[in-house]
Amino acid sequence: MKFLIVFAALFAVAAAGTSRLQSPQEAVILKQASDIEPSSFAYNWETSDGQAAQAAGQLKNIGTEQEALAVKGSFSFVGDDGQTYTVNYIADENGFQPQAAHLPVAPVT
Numbered sequence: 001m002k003f004l005i006v007f008a009a010l011f012a013v014a015a016a017g018t019s020r021l022q023s024p025q026e027a028v029i030l031k032q033a034s035d036i037e038p039s040s041f042a043y044n045w046e047t048s049d050g051q052a053a054q055a056a057g058q059l060k061n062i063g064t065e066q067e068a069l070a071v072k073g074s075f076s077f078v079g080d081d082g083q084t085y086t087v088n089y090i091a092d093e094n095g096f097q098p099q100a101a102h103l104p105v106a107p108v109t
Contacts, residue, residue: 025049027051028047030047032044039062041055051075051077053073057071070090070092070093072090072091085100
């Protein structure tokens with residue numbers, strides 16, 4: 001059940017993020033695939049306006065108090081400056097960990 005709730009939340013965040021990035025012309029889906037299992041999922045999609053996303057997740061420590069969803073993925077979009085930005089991320093029991101050339105890096109203390 002936790003898996004389904006987390007997956008739905010991740011999907012809602014991805015859908016919300018793409019709706020505000022659309023250009024004046026309606027984008028067309030070029031590629032879309034998904035695979036949903038009881039303890040894992042994977043999806044990828046790409047649109048004609050340069051947006052794309054892919055992710056795969058696995059439920060870890062099933063049935064224990066340490067049960068957690070581990071997700072690895074990326075998303076891309078075309079910014080207002082015409083440049084394509086890509087964010088790679090891991091989301092697990094340690095939180096959301098994005099990496100991208102355009103994101104600031106926290107100094108090591």
